[in-house]
Amino acid sequence: MTRLRWASGIALVALTSTACGMGGGGDDTTTQTGSGGGHLVYDEQFGPAAAWALETNDAHSLSRAGCLETLLRYNSEGELEPMLATEWTQTDAKTWEFTLRDGVTFQDGTPMDGEAVAGALTHLLEVEVPARAFNPDVVSGVKAVDEATVQITTPAADPLVPLRVASPNSGILAPKAYDGKQIDIKGTCTGPFTVTDEAPAQSLSLERNEDYWGGEVSLESAEVRFVVDGAARATQVQTGEAQISKSLPVANLSTLEGDDNVEVVEGPVARTTVMLLNNSRPPFDDPLVRQAIQYAVDTQAIVDGIYEGAGSPGVGPFGPDTPWAPEAAEPVAVDLDEARDLLDQAGVDPESLTIELMAYNDRPEFGDLAAVIQDQLSQLGVTVKIRSGEYTSMEPDMLSGDFDAALLSRGYLVDVADPGGYLLSDWTCEAGYNISHYCDPATDQEIKDAVAIEDVDGRNQAYAALAEKLQKEAASIFLLHEQAPWGVQAEVKGFEPHPLDYYVLTAGLGVS
Structure with a gap:
């Protein structure tokens, strides 16, 4: 090999x-590199x-x-x-x-x-x-x-x-x-x-x-x-x-x-694996609880153990080497004491917290990933129950908000080759693919304003600020930036x- x-x-x-x-654009030329004929x-x-x-x-x-x-x-x-x-x-x-x-x-x-x-x-x-x-x-x-x-x-x-x-x-x-x-x-x-x-x-x-x-x-x-x-x-x-x-x-x-x-x-792709947290209902409607979960998840261990180093720990929605990541962005370090303190501020006893985590088996690694998260959160005292199945069977519940947490591999340039398309579809209140059900009218306006910026550098800076905001609020847990x-x-x-x-x-x- x-x-x-x-x-x-x-x-x-x-x-x-x-x-x-x-x-505008000009014409292009086609370069042929194949040998002629054959089946693939x-x-x-x-x-x-x-x-x-x-x-x-x-x-x-x-x-x-x-x-x-x-x-x-x-x-x-x-x-x-x-x-x-x-x-x-x-x-x-x-x-x-x-x-x-x-x-x-x-x-x-x-x-x-x-x-x-x-x-x-x-x-x-x-x-x-x-x-x-x-x-x-x-x-x-x-x-x-x-x-x-x-x-x-x-x-x-x-x-x-x-x-x-x-x-x-x-x-x-x-x-x-x-x-x-x-x-x-x-x-x-x-x-x-x-x-x-x-x-x-x-x-x-x-x-x-x-x-x-x-x-x-x-x-x-x-x-x-x-x-x-x-x-x-x-x-x-x-x-x-x-x-x-x-x-x-x-x-x-x-x-x-x-x-x-x-x-x-192999190489990096514009794709991030995320544990989506349902912002529309308890306990994840409280940012303190989301941040506590963020502090309890060891993203470096996930990259090393599940993905054997093929990726990098999540620093937000966008990979660290892209123009849309905040400067010097780093993953959140594990800190169980801080996580417990945040739950205490939220009035949540971790021993009483049970989360159902949806992990679709179309991505075979998600079974192991869910088990690792289950173990990591158990160290905080949180119980995680894993629900497996095909993505198509889970998507209706995810879109309707009838879930606690869900794993998702999401391409942030797959729809439009600019992060604005992803931000509009996944992180605005009425968006069709807002599975996290995150809703903040101020963020809505910030996203719409960012997408409208004609200057590319200015638009990228606005995207980086939004990425920093989503990571800081633990809108969901950005686990890793993938390789393919x-x-x-x-x-x-x-x-x-x-x-x-x-x-x-x-x-x-x-x-x-």
């Missing part, structure tokens, strides 16, 4: 992509959970499968660049115009024109639960100015619009994709690969798009397998049953030692993990 560390473009994405989008199997961690509804995480899977494309995209250096649109301009404070790439057709042969793009994005605005990246709260409407131009209007000035249309949730499909009760992904994409068959919850079969607008596609065909079991993903890449496997559990990396045919590529090990067979050419995890099967990907 060869271990490679990839340089994360996380900070670069947030800094340069916005600046690039402000003034890629193991995904999770399968589609919402019948390919683009407002859900299914859009990200379809983007990684090389089918779904967006108006703009991020390259591996984290720069915003043209994709289905070649230019973008802010014509006034609340209006953006995008010039569409000429001559692009959907895989069913219909033209990708202004009406088709406006229809796709309008559909996204009209679904029952819109995407966090692109929804009626941040987008007033979309219309086709002409065949080659689409206009997006916003209710308030929003410098993040170019970032929103680069999110996989804002992907563009052919009009027929929206005709039925479910999204039709066969023949409706514009990407280098077209879906030929689907085994529900198991796999996608794909063939290269011979008429791809971006040029020659190196692979002849590919298969995406949905393999939830991390050990199985590690085994398949080791045996060569799969050529690329996503998110290998740290515990399984030792099985790849000594295998010259496998490279493990990929397993890659040596025969694979042209693969590099994307800093936002948007793309895997690309035109330049090949096998030797």
Whole structure:
């Protein structure tokens, strides 16, 4: 096994992509690095959970499968660049115009024109639960100015619009994709690969798009397998049953030692594991109790013991090496005496405190993580009962506030490549993904003001101040900032993990 560390473009994405989008963009070129022909199997961690509804995480899977494309995209250096649109301009404070790439057709042969793009994005605005990246709260409407131009209007000035249309949730499909009760992904994409068959919850079969607008596609065909079991993903890449496997559990990396045919590529990602505390009901409606729990959780021990050093202790919602972390941010040191004092101030006897901690088994490490937290809090006298199950079975209770605490792995740039999207969706009072049920009108306004700042450095400083506030108030317990090990067979050419995890099967990907 060869271990490679990839340089994360996380900070670069947030800094340069916005600046690039402000003034518009030029054309791009496609570089082919594959060998031509061949078949590749890629193991995904999770399968589609919402019948390919683009407002859900299914859009990200379809983007990684090389089918779904967006108006703009991020390259591996984290720069915003043209994709289905070649230019973008802010014509006034609340209006953006995008010039569409000429001559692009959907895989069913219909033209990708202004009406088709406006229809796709309008559909996204009209679904029952819109995407966090692109929804009626941040987008007033979309219309086709002409065949080659689409206009997006916003209710308030929003410098993040170019970032929103680069999110996989804002992907563009052919009009027929929206005709039925479910999204039709066969023949409706514009990407280098077209879906030929689907085994529900198991796999996608794909063939290269011979008429791809971006040029020659190196692979002849590919298969995406949905393999939830991390050990199985590690085994398949080791045996060569799969050529690329996503998110290998740290515990399984030792099985790849000594295998010259496998490279493990690992590096930081914009993702934080957090123990969410339900701020809407006792005992966690009291910040003193939340802070007491924070002082009792040993994040360094969690990183060392559960994740074997693959990550760093939580310093807030954002990783310590990002522009959005407070300067010299450090994790909270364990202090049981301080924790007891805080509980005493809150009038809470730790021996009387029982917490149910939800730990979904879609993340296999969460079982061990919950057990460690259970042990750590027992040293404070707090009883923790663990509830396990699939995430989909737990999410309704989490969203409705019918829980005490829950583990969550959350990508803070996965929706929009700027922390503002995450802060708006997770930490404002009426947000659709505010699972912690944290609500402070002053913080709401601070977040909205921060997102509206056009100067990137100024916006980043405002985000850092908000991160410091959430950590200081122990709005939830930020446990660790994650790394993402990929397993890659040596025969694979042209693969590099994307800093936002948007793309895997690309035109330049090949096998030797």
